[in-house]
Amino acid sequence: MPIEPLRGDIRADPALDHQLRAVLARLSEGAELPRELPGIAALARRLVEGAPASEIDRQIRDLSHAGYVRGALVSLAAHLRLRPRPDLVLVLARELCDALAPDLGVELARAALALPEVEDSRWQPTGAYAAANLLLGDTLLDRGDPLGALRHFEALLAVDIDHARALRGWSTAQRRLGRGGAHASRGLALLEGLDATELVAGLGVDRYELGRPLGRGRHAVVYQAFDRRVGRDVAIKRLVAEGSDGRLVSARFFAEARTLARVRSPHVVALLDVQPAHRFVALSLCRGGNxxxxxxxxxxxxxxxxxxxxxxxxxxxxxxxxxxxxxxxxxxxxxxxxxxxxxxxxxxxxxxxxxxxxxxxxxxxxxxxxxxxxxxxxxxxxxxxxxxxxxxxxxxxxxxxxxxxxxxxxxxxxxxxxxxxxxxxxxxxxxxxxxxxxxxxxxxxxxxx
Structure with a gap:
């Protein structure tokens, strides 16, 4: 939803600055720099010029579709540390919540919501207060926290009792709480919480001891793991997509494995194991990054x-x-x-x-x-x-x-x-x-x- 701009700049806020520094620490490695990519340079230039949030959002999405989302978000976060704007903070938070780093997106949206300037927009139907609460409600619902989501939907309904999206979210959160917290993932929220859950529950296969997460995309998470059977470290790529797109994504995921299985080269990552029932493949581990x-x-x-x-x-x-x-x-x-x-x-x-x-x-x-x-x-x-x-x-x-x-x-x-x-x-x-x-x-x- 478009966010109405607020007058003036946000005052320096330690909590917000802390979250922006956390974004930079998480995403900077491997991110494209403005001097390396004209699209990133154009984004940085328009940020300095004070372009509207809708234009910045469009530029970031274009860069994301071209494969440069890290560079775009790092440039935005670095700019916001110098010239914070609530509408752009929420653009950044929304992009982070959309699979790249949902935990950071949630904390950044919370930091934005605590700003007096955002609180002052409470009565604007398309203001930053409404946008932040909707983002947090939707994201927490996808993360399996219906109680936390309920709080944000209720905050919005206290202002606008007929807010259609908040009503739908509130109803969904209530149903999920009534079922004991069961929820359906849309397959895009690859969460920090998922890491802890997977590390405790394992893969359903005793052969592998799951270790730290190495990376994540929209449909899969890659972990370092130890293969107990042969005594070596491997990379586990586990599919997490569910919902309506789950079957199609799963078919593509294992089609990728079949293609890789036919390739024989010391300079191609080797396929070591395929476990369709447990939705993962094991690959040779590369420790040096990309x-x-x-x-x-x-x-x-x-x-x-x-x-x-x-x-x-x-x-x-x-x-x-x-x-x-x-x-x-x-x-x-x-x-x-x-x-x-x-x-x-x-x-x-x-x-x-x-x-x-x-x-x-x-x-x-x-x-x-x-x-x-x-x-x-x-x-x-x-x-x-x-x-x-x-x-x-x-x-x-x-x-x-x-x-x-x-x-x-x-x-x-x-x-x-x-x-x-x-x-x-x-x-x-x-x-x-x-x-x-x-x-x-x-x-x-x-x-x-």
């Missing part, structure tokens, strides 16, 4: 281009030999085996992969790594091994140019006309200048050369 994180930690740099490039190309050859196309090659999906210099990399996350390139649209993946032939709409656009190689070329160019950002042309939707010789450095070692020019060129057959 490629972007490793570069920022100086575990990798431009000098590693020949080694990393050869390993990524080798991984893609194995994927393509298995008859699949990955469709989402980007730094976040290339993991580093160990947290040390010289560690090999491994291709991961086959959630968008096509087991048969002849089926399905090519319109998937992240814009800046998308091949030019896939950027134009139309049924003729199909993902192929050549489009994977183009994406890998962009990743390697990004590594070669570090700490300089990628050319802006990669972030343009209609960037079909692109001259790689204009942007690829001329002095890359071991023939990688020519190799990258071919990978980023328009000749699909030459990309594999």
């Amino acid at each position: 490629l972007r994180v490793a570069v920022r930690k100086r575990l990798l740099g431009p000098a590693d281009l020949p080694r990393v490039g050869a390993q990524i190309v080798s991984a893609l050859r194995a994927v393509h030999a298995a008859g699949a196309v990955h469709r989402d090659i980007k730094p976040a999906n290339i993991l580093v085996r160990e947290a040390r210099e010289g560690s090999p990399v491994a291709l991961a996350d086959f959630g968008l992969a096509l087991a048969d390139p002849r089926s399905g649209s090519g319109h998937a993946g992240t814009l800046r790594y998308l091949a030019p032939e896939l950027r134009s709409p139309g049924p003729a656009a199909r993902a192929t091994p050549a489009s994977d190689l183009f994406s890998a070329g962009v990743v390697l160019l990004e590594l070669a140019l570090h700490p300089q950002p990628l050319p802006a042309v990669f972030d343009q939707i209609g960037a079909a006309a692109f001259d790689p010789e204009e942007h690829v450095p001329k002095d890359l070692p071991d023939g990688w200048t020519d190799r990258l020019v071919r990978m980023l060129g328009p000749d699909l057959a030459a990309r594999a050369g």
Whole structure:
């Protein structure tokens, strides 16, 4: 819902600042910086210019759909520490509650609700007070806390007894309390509370001892775990999507596992176990983070281009030999085996992969790594091994140019006309200048050369 702006800035508030610092601490690692991505830079510029919340919300959602949600939210949180605005605080809280970090979103919304300026908007039907209470009510209901949700719905009904959304939420919370707290998850709230629940309940399989969470997405949580049977650490990727979309998401989840099972390469994350009844798969564990994180930690740099490039190309050859196309090659999906210099990399996350390139649209993946032939709409656009190689070329160019950002042309939707010789450095070692020019060129057959 649109939030009516408040007059003036929020006074410095320790509780709010504490929550904003917590957001930065949680999300900064691996987040794209304004100097690295024009879209993030544009967002930062509009924040400084005082753009309306509706425009900022739209920019963040566009960046989220393109795969840059962390960078967008980090830029917003950093700006809010300097120039807090209640409408933008709630934009940030809503995005956090939508799966990325619901615990932080709840605490941030609570901090906003405690501000005198937000309390003063109590009688505005679309004000910050109403928006904060609705966000907290809906989120707590999804988190399995109907009693906590009830308090926020009742706060809103005390102001507007006929508020339709608050009435629906209040009724749902009452029903769930009447059933002893049973609730139905919509599959998007991947919660801190889930971590504790899963760690206590386990996986339903005695073989694995569940450890700390490593990451989360909209439909799955990844944990470090110990395989008691063979005595090694593994990564457990557990599906948590339920509700109306649960069956479709589950089918895609295990289709990803079947695709991965056909691939044989030391530079592809290995599938170790599949447990459909318990909704998880076990994968080889990579301890060094993803490629972007490793570069920022100086575990990798431009000098590693020949080694990393050869390993990524080798991984893609194995994927393509298995008859699949990955469709989402980007730094976040290339993991580093160990947290040390010289560690090999491994291709991961086959959630968008096509087991048969002849089926399905090519319109998937992240814009800046998308091949030019896939950027134009139309049924003729199909993902192929050549489009994977183009994406890998962009990743390697990004590594070669570090700490300089990628050319802006990669972030343009209609960037079909692109001259790689204009942007690829001329002095890359071991023939990688020519190799990258071919990978980023328009000749699909030459990309594999």
